[in-house]
Amino acid sequence: MLNKNSLLLGLGLGLLLPTVGFLLIYFGYTQLEEAGLVSERGFSNYFRERTSAVIAICLNLIPLNLFMKRRATQSMRGIVLSTIVLVVIWVIYFGQYILS
Numbered sequence: 739m740l741n742k743n744s745l746l747l748g749l750g751l752g753l754l755l756p757t758v759g760f761l762l763i764y765f766g767y768t769q770l771e772e773a774g775l776v777s778e779r780g781f782s783n784y785f786r787e788r789t790s791a792v793i794a795i796c797l798n799l800i801p802l803n804l805f806m807k808r809r810a811t812q813s814m815r816g817i818v819l820s821t822i823v824l825v826v827i828w829v830i831y832f833g834q835y836i837l838s
Contacts, residue, residue, distance in 0.1 A: 741808070748816015751801050756824055760794035788832045795824050 767786055770776045778786060798821045805813040 748813035752820025
């Protein structure tokens with residue numbers, strides 16, 4: 739499947755991987771907090787959500803690198819396009835908390 743050079747493959751993977759990554763990171767952090775290993779005390783509003791989202795968006799670097807090695811330019815474009823969309827959504831949603 740990853741050998742295919744398709745814009746839709748890149749878009750789909752670029753949206754699916756960060757979504758799954760965010761859920762795993764966010765709920766993993768929640769489990770650590772319930773176990774008493776980490777705490778949200780002392781951090782700004784929505785710190786966990788913002789940080790989890792940034793890490794999840796950065797997960798797109800993995801398939802981007804794989805497609806770059808295979809010279810799958812259409813798939814790379816899909817990954818980059820979906821990453822840009824996710825970053826814009828992140829800035830719109832969390833920008834008010836960073837700038838305040």
